[in-house]
Amino acid sequence: MDWRQFLPLVVLTCATLLSLEAMPAAASQTCGSSSITFGGCTGAQANASSVDVWGNRTTPGDSAPSGNGPSGSSAVPAGWWSAPEVPFSVVPQRENVINSYCDLVAYFGGNLCPVAPQPAPAPAPAAPVTLRDLASFVPEQPTLSLQPNGWTVIGVETNFIAGTSQHVVAGKLFGAVAEVRFTPQDFDWNYADGSSATTSTPGATWASLGVKEFSRTPTSHRFTSLGTFTPYVTVRFGVEYRVGGGAWIPVRGQVSASAPSSTVTVYSADTVLVTGACTPGRPAPGC
Amino acid sequence: MRKPTSRPRAAIATSIALAGALLVSVTGCAAAPTASPAGSAAPSATTPLFASDAEALAAATAAYSKYLEVSDQIARDGGANPERLKPYVSASLFQNEVATYTDVAARGLHATGATTFDTLHIQAVTANSVQVYACARADRIRVMNSAGVDVTPSDRASVVPLSLVWTQGDGTKLILDSSDRWTGVNFCR
Numbered sequence: 001m002d003w004r005q006f007l008p009l010v011v012l013t014c015a016t017l018l019s020l021e022a023m024p025a026a027a028s029q030t031c032g033s034s035s036i037t038f039g040g041c042t043g044a045q046a047n048a049s050s051v052d053v054w055g056n057r058t059t060p061g062d063s064a065p066s067g068n069g070p071s072g073s074s075a076v077p078a079g080w081w082s083a084p085e086v087p088f089s090v091v092p093q094r095e096n097v098i099n100s101y102c103d104l105v106a107y108f109g110g111n112l113c114p115v116a117p118q119p120a121p122a123p124a125p126a127a128p129v130t131l132r133d134l135a136s137f138v139p140e141q142p143t144l145s146l147q148p149n150g151w152t153v154i155g156v157e158t159n160f161i162a163g164t165s166q167h168v169v170a171g172k173l174f175g176a177v178a179e180v181r182f183t184p185q186d187f188d189w190n191y192a193d194g195s196s197a198t199t200s201t202p203g204a205t206w207a208s209l210g211v212k213e214f215s216r217t218p219t220s221h222r223f224t225s226l227g228t229f230t231p232y233v234t235v236r237f238g239v240e241y242r243v244g245g246g247a248w249i250p251v252r253g254q255v256s257a258s259a260p261s262s263t264v265t266v267y268s269a270d271t272v273l274v275t276g277a278c279t280p281g282r283p284a285p286g287c
Numbered sequence: 288m289r290k291p292t293s294r295p296r297a298a299i300a301t302s303i304a305l306a307g308a309l310l311v312s313v314t315g316c317a318a319a320p321t322a323s324p325a326g327s328a329a330p331s332a333t334t335p336l337f338a339s340d341a342e343a344l345a346a347a348t349a350a351y352s353k354y355l356e357v358s359d360q361i362a363r364d365g366g367a368n369p370e371r372l373k374p375y376v377s378a379s380l381f382q383n384e385v386a387t388y389t390d391v392a393a394r395g396l397h398a399t400g401a402t403t404f405d406t407l408h409i410q411a412v413t414a415n416s417v418q419v420y421a422c423a424r425a426d427r428i429r430v431m432n433s434a435g436v437d438v439t440p441s442d443r444a445s446v447v448p449l450s451l452v453w454t455q456g457d458g459t460k461l462i463l464d465s466s467d468r469w470t471g472v473n474f475c476r
Contacts, residue, residue, distance in 0.1 A: 030465070032387070034361070034387035035383075036402060037359075037425060038387060038390075038398070243386065
């Protein structure tokens with residue numbers, strides 16, 4: 001007996017149990033009376049770095065389109081069968097429907113399904129088909145800028161600024177527009193010198209804050225040792241979603257995105273007395 | 288001040304915790320811990336909206352009956368005039384319902400029968416909200432197409448565990464703020 005025949009069963013068991021256990025903690029699935037009657041509850045779940053928005057739809061048995069393209073029939077909304085568009089940073093997926101154990105084995109490459117003779121085509125009405133559409137959304141990547149840029153002096157304030165703002169990422173769910181709104185909430189700064197901090201502000205330049213250079217800011221940091229460091233910032237976004245317009249529905253949890261790290265070299269600075277200006281080419285003694 | 292939990296809620300939480308622990312221990316599958324239903328409710332520091340759980344439960348039952356009555360009528364009317372639901376639900380839930388009814392109307396569907404519910408349990412009563420667990424039943428409502436053929440989805444859930452939240456509207460009126468499917472262990476029978 002080939003043990004691999006049982007692999008799908010193990011996978012299915014684990015997947016089922018995982019879905020039972022993992023979903024309730026962060027899932028939000030709006031399910032009003034209309035969805036209970038007609039099917040089609042939508043929901044969203046925040047993962048570590050993305051948001052999944054899903055919905056179910058069932059084609060009515062008699063009015064299910066027979067082709068694989070847009071029907072044009074008034075009974076079938078536009079985009080019902082069309083391949084979902086894939087805008088920037090959106091990865092829609094369509095789940096496979098597995099109805100039996102042999103289907104499951106076939107899905108994993110096995111062959112347990114009995115081979116039946118092909119029946120003659122019959123004009124039987126189309127059976128209802130349930131489709132689940134899932135779109136995954138990721139926030140735009142933030143940026144990190146430093147003042148001064150690329151260098152600093154030990155013990156002097158270095159100003160860190162995260163570049164991000166509230167933004168909406170759109171995708172398609174069964175032809176309808178699904179949108180996720182990301183709102184930056186928390187900023188986790190890792191200065192790469194063993195210290196870190198969390199702020200609720202992205203920071204701002206000294207000029208825009210109206211303060212002198214090298215002033216202390218809510219996001220500034222003093223390096224206390226020499227060397228080259230690669231600090232980075234991770235932004236945690238609050239998430240809301242909506243399908244087909246309407247009000248935004250909050251999603252529990254946060255989604256994170258990190259900016260590419262920057263490199264900063266920390267130098268030392270000593271105060272010395274010199275006899276004149278340290279002009280390049282004609283340095284005074286002590287320069 | 289009343290406790291935010293009651294015996295049924297504690298029983299549900301215990302069942303979920305035991306079921307989760309058993310599933311993980313038996314299978315060895317890694318999984319995130321399951322949140323207890325009562326864990327999402329915070330006790331209010333001010334006067335609750337209702338003097339007792341019984342009073343809150345009665346109000347929630349009446350409010351949900353009215354909501355289902357109106358929404359079922361819209362479903363029987365093929366999704367026409369969904370604004371009838373507006374006085375009873377929050378703006379976000381209304382938008383969600385309208386999206387479904389618009390789709391239903393475009394597909395030429397309508398419903399026959401009515402939705403029922405049972406197993407209401409108070410989750411929490413705060414100064415301005417009532418949170419309830421409920422089981423909505425769809426086994427007495429069917430979906431028909433324009434030719435009068437029953438096209439009820441074969442895999443439609445006949446019973447749906449829900450977490451319902453009402454907030455205070457004008458006066459003592461309750462507005463259904465959210466109707467979320469409970470995705471944990473099914474407490475409906």
